[in-house]
Amino acid sequence: MSKTIFITGSSRGFGKIWAEAFLKRGDNVIATARNSENFDYLIQTYGEAVLPIQLDVNDRDADFAAIEKAKEHFGTIDVLINNAGYGLFGTVEETSEQQARDQIETxxxxxxxxxxxxxxxxxxQGHGHIIQVSSILGIATLPILGLYNASKFAVEGLSETLASEVKGFGINVTLLEPNGFETDWAGTSAVQTTGIEAYNPVKDAFKASLKSDAFGVPEATSAAMFKLIDSNHPPLRLFLGKLALPWIKQVYQGRLAEWEEWAEVAAIAHGK
Incomplete structure (x- = not known):
C-alpha cells in the first residue's frame, strides 16, 4: 500500500535520493527545499504524486503552513522525514555566535x-511515523564538529522522549544514525569556521583518520528506508552503514568501563 511521505531537504543528498526512490515505487511525496525549482524533473516524471514546496525549515510559521498544505493536498501524512540540515566544521573555540545559533536553528x-x-x-488519523535524520555523531563525537555533534545530541534527546509520549497514539519515532556517506554534506553545503592555528594538529589528525572506505554509497540506503517505513514495529534507532555499530560498541565499552571505575564515588554522592 502506497504511503504519503513528507521529506525536508529534498533537493540534494539523502533527501533527493529517497524522494525519487519512494516515487518510483508508487508513494506520494511532499518534497521540500529552499528552492522548489530543483523539483522540476520530479514533477515532469511523477506528476501529481509529488507536491513540491519551497521551505526554509527555520521559519516556524512556514513549517506549519507546509504541513497543512500537504495534508490538504493528499488528505494524510503517513511519514515525516526530517532530513534538512548541514555540517559546521571547526573547533568549539573557533565557532562564532552566529554560526552556533544557525547550526542549532536548522x-x-x-x-x-x-x-x-x-x-x-x-x-x-491514529497512525504515523516520524523519522529524524540524526547521525552516528548524535551518539558519539568526533573533533572539529562540536556544534554539529551538539545539534544531533539534542535531536536524540528530543526524539527519544517524543517516542515515549506518542506511542499510545499509534505514532512511531525512529532516529536514523548514518555513518559517513558520499554525499555533499562535507562539501558545498557545509560551513567552515575561521581557523585558529593552535588547532591545526587536531585538524590534521582528524583528516588523517578518515579512510577512503569509511564512506557508504548513499543510493544503497533506499532499500533500508523501504524496510523501515513498511515495518509495523520500526526501531527507535537505525544505523545506516556497516561502520556505525562496531564504532558505537567500542565507544560504549569505554564509557561503561569508566563509569564502573568511578561507581564508588558516584554512590558516595548519593548521601545515604
Missing part, C-alpha cells in the same frame, strides 16, 4: 517545528 529547531506541526494530524 538542525534542531527546524526539526522540532515540523515535528510539532505534524503531530496533531498523526494523532487524529
Amino acid at each position: 538542525n534542531f529547531f527546524g526539526l522540532l517545528w515540523l515535528t510539532q506541526a505534524v503531530l496533531p494530524i498523526m494523532r487524529q
Whole structure:
C-alpha cells in the first residue's frame, strides 16, 4: 500500500535520493527545499504524486503552513522525514555566535517545528511515523564538529522522549544514525569556521583518520528506508552503514568501563 511521505531537504543528498526512490515505487511525496525549482524533473516524471514546496525549515510559521498544505493536498501524512540540515566544521573555540545559533536553528529547531506541526494530524488519523535524520555523531563525537555533534545530541534527546509520549497514539519515532556517506554534506553545503592555528594538529589528525572506505554509497540506503517505513514495529534507532555499530560498541565499552571505575564515588554522592 502506497504511503504519503513528507521529506525536508529534498533537493540534494539523502533527501533527493529517497524522494525519487519512494516515487518510483508508487508513494506520494511532499518534497521540500529552499528552492522548489530543483523539483522540476520530479514533477515532469511523477506528476501529481509529488507536491513540491519551497521551505526554509527555520521559519516556524512556514513549517506549519507546509504541513497543512500537504495534508490538504493528499488528505494524510503517513511519514515525516526530517532530513534538512548541514555540517559546521571547526573547533568549539573557533565557532562564532552566529554560526552556533544557525547550526542549532536548522538542525534542531527546524526539526522540532515540523515535528510539532505534524503531530496533531498523526494523532487524529491514529497512525504515523516520524523519522529524524540524526547521525552516528548524535551518539558519539568526533573533533572539529562540536556544534554539529551538539545539534544531533539534542535531536536524540528530543526524539527519544517524543517516542515515549506518542506511542499510545499509534505514532512511531525512529532516529536514523548514518555513518559517513558520499554525499555533499562535507562539501558545498557545509560551513567552515575561521581557523585558529593552535588547532591545526587536531585538524590534521582528524583528516588523517578518515579512510577512503569509511564512506557508504548513499543510493544503497533506499532499500533500508523501504524496510523501515513498511515495518509495523520500526526501531527507535537505525544505523545506516556497516561502520556505525562496531564504532558505537567500542565507544560504549569505554564509557561503561569508566563509569564502573568511578561507581564508588558516584554512590558516595548519593548521601545515604
